[in-house]
Amino acid sequence: MGGAVERDGLPGWLLPVRDAAERVRPGQLSRFLPPPVGGRRSAVLMLFGEGGHGPDVLLIERARSLRSHAGQPSFPGGALDPEDGDPLREGPVNAALREAWEETGLDPAGVQVFGVLPDLYIPVSDFVVTPVLGWWRAPSPVGPVDPAEVAAVFRVPVAELTDPANRARLRHPSGFTGPAFLVAGQVVWGFTAGVIDRVLHFGGLERPWDTSRVVELSEDAFDLARRERGGLADSSGTAASGTADRTAGS
Structure with missing residues (x-):
């Protein structure tokens, strides 16, 4: 699939995002950073496109039967393979491109990375996550490939996110608070x-x-989170996140 990053040929509204990605530091994105050793390497694809309602971002809803982050809206992604x-x-x-293809049927040939x-960390699942930014220059049909993994695929307009x-801000029963978006x-x-908040x-x-x-985190979402790692999701690692508790402008 190729691991090249291409800077040029983006729409004008994405240029500030590209430039920010090149200068942002790990601590500006999260207070949960990878440990010196260990952690399961993974990647997610934050894919920007342009649909019927202008610029948008591709998200999935993870199946409720999954062991990690069940039922949660997320970026396509998963663990690195050899x-x-x-x-x-x-x-x-x-x-990131392979997982997006496996989960949604996305054609990687139409994506410009x-x-x-910077690598971030999700304590509750021990994932070291690399967020990859892509431009969907040639959109392809997408949808859940395996309902046992992905319950839904949807595009959220950037205008709705902003x-x-x-x-x-969502408050987890553990006391953790972090950004939330009430969309779709x-x-x-x-x-x-x-x-999304930091980008x-x-x-x-x-x-x-x-x-x-x-x-507040819903009872249903809390029950799904508690199931992860035998209930460790309500500890200080919290809420399938790794996202810093920060306000806009920090």
Whole structure:
């Protein structure tokens, strides 16, 4: 699939996102950073496209039967395989594209990878995650390939993600709070919401919003999170995330 990053040929609205990805530091994205050794290497694809409602981002809803992050909206992605190549070089890009193809049927040939964010860490699942940024220059049909893994595939307009009415902070029963987006009939939270929040902020797409607005994690989502790692998800590692508890502008 190729692990090349191509900077040029993007629409103008994505240029600030590309430039921010090149200068952002790990600590500006999350307070949960990879340990010196260990952790399971993985990658996710934050794919930007242009649909009927303007610029958008591709998300999936993970199947409720999964062991990790069950039922949660997330980016396509997963663990690196040996065939993906060097985990410190082309591996994350290849893994993000491969996983997106396996989960949604996305044709990787239509994706231009234009940036790679610093590695982040999800304590509850011990994943070291590399967020890969892509431009969907030639859209292809997408949908759940295996319902046992992916319950739904959907595109969320960037305008909805940046709408102040759809922004909040989600409070987990453990006490953790982090960014949340109330979009497409979903509550996007945890690691995925944290990455979206920071990309919007540093990419200059964020609009002022009420950071004092707090929503509670639903009982259903909490029960699914508790199931992970034998209930460790309500410990300090929390909520399938790894996202810093920070406000916009930090």
